[in-house]
Amino acid sequence: MAGKRGTPEKAPRAVSNSTPPLQPGLVISHLGQGLAVEDPSGNIVLCHTRRRLDDVAVGDRVLWQPAEGGRGRVEQILPRRTLLVRPGHGVKVRPVAANLDRVLVVIAPEPEPDWLLLDQYLIACDHRGLKVALILNKVDRIAGDDPRLAPLADYQALGVPCFRTSARTGQGLPELRQGLLGQCSMLAGQSGVGKSSLTNALLPDKALRVQELSEKAGTGRHTTTTTTLYHLPEGGDLIDSPGVAVFGLAEMTLRDLAAGYWEFRPWIGHCRFNDCRHLSEPDCAVRQAVAEGRISAARYQRFVKLVDKLRHGDLA
Ligand SMILES: Nc1nc2c(ncn2[C@@H]2O[C@H](COP(=O)(O)OP(=O)(O)OP(=O)(O)O)[C@@H](O)[C@H]2O)c(=O)[nH]1
Ligand SMILES: [Mg+2]
Ligand SMILES: [Zn+2]
CATH class of the missing domain: 1.10.40.50 (Probable gtpase engc; domain 3)
Structure with missing residues (x-):
């Protein structure tokens, strides 16, 4: 692979014959057909890879090379700090997100919380060395003591941090923003709890919203289909992910x-x-x-x- 580069050429005839240098990049979205890779100056390049596409995850730091038609080709995945996986076909697990610091499990009064699912998230994060916190969203829909949320007390007793937000009214967003500084967090949780609404509420209008583009092409339902990483203006990265992504407990004892x-x-x-x-x-x-x-x-x-x-x- 690297052999050609070391061979001295007498006359540099065609530039296109030489291998373009590898460039660093960050995988910000997995588009099914390819990868959206951000280069160091913030440009997004659509990349392919000779590897199995499923081996690359959002959050991966990669080395890529310009290819035909303004596209790129991912050549190498750099070592990962952390990796969250989910079950793939058969016994194989597939990476969901790489280099995460923390998972934020979003719950809401509606849809009613699935506490068993929450436990699974907590176990998986613990197993993978990731921090975890809760976001209780749609607080605008909570009046007084809501019996549906009574089990939350157990998690507070365990010391799991909990943000209380409303993507609709903006309540609690400054505190959440503060909590997201300087780390890479992923939103997880049941479909419809408001992960994408929170992401949108935290992003400035001009931020790249890959998700909205793919939603426009869709059926009008707003269920998220691709995992996407966003840079927050104040610092910190936020990954929005689709519906219920449970992470590989199958491998556990x-x-x-x-x-x-x-x-x-x-x-x-x-x-x-x-x-x-x-x-x-x-x-x-x-x-x-x-x-x-x-x-x-x-x-x-x-x-x-x-x-x-x-x-x-x-x-x-
Ligand atoms: N009242 C209220 N409704 C909200 C709030 N946040 C989100 N919603 C509504 O809840 C619904 C689902 O929100 P989404 O942001 O699409 O939920 P999601 O978690 O991204 O769902 P998936 O992409 O399917 O996993 C939408 O109709 C939102 O308008 C909130 O804070 N308060
Ligand atoms: Mg969504
Ligand atoms: Zn025992």
Whole structure:
């Protein structure tokens, strides 16, 4: 590959014969057919790659080369700090986003929160070494104590930070903006909770909105179809992602699942059996802590559900 470059030529006949130099770039969107790559001066180049397209993720820092028709070709993926994956076809996992610092799980009063899904996000992030925070969006639709949101208290007790926002009224957006500074965050969560609305509310009018372009070509529904990275004007990057992207829990063991419930950790290791699954074993310290109200019973029940899903192989 690099052989040609080292060969001295007597007369530089045609410039097009020499290999154009590799350039650094940042993958900001995965377009299905290709990749949108941002060069260091902020230009977006549509790139192809000889690799499997699915091996490249939004947030990847790459080396690319100009190719025909103003396009480019990604030649190399630079080492990743972090990588979030989701199940692909068969056993293979596919990268969702690279070099993330944090996942922001968005919930809302409508659609009603899926707490089991939230637990899965927390476990996956913990497993991948990513920070996690919650955004409770659509606060304009919450009046008083909303029973649908009562389980939130468990997560507050766990110390998961929670922003409260309304993409509609702008409430809480300055605090969120402040919280996004200096890191790369990805919005995740059920379809319809307002991930794209928040992204749009945080971006200045002239920001590149790949998503809007692809939406215009679509059916009028606003469900996001491509994961896209945006630079925020104050600093920090934000990745908007489509609907429910659950991240590879299939590769986890029962032990990983239990450890993913942080509040179990002080008790794990104090069970009678070394290999306690914390399900029906006698003298299980975790179950004892649940019985004494030291661990939330609702969280423990979700753990049992996830173990069951893991056993049946339907944990995505
Ligand atoms: N009342 C209210 N409605 C909101 C708010 N944020 C978003 N919505 C509405 O909720 C609906 C879904 O918003 P989206 O931003 O498309 O949701 P999404 O999370 O990006 O959904 P997917 O792309 O399908 O994953 C839209 O009709 C929004 O107008 C909010 O803060 N308050
Ligand atoms: Mg969306
Ligand atoms: Zn146990």
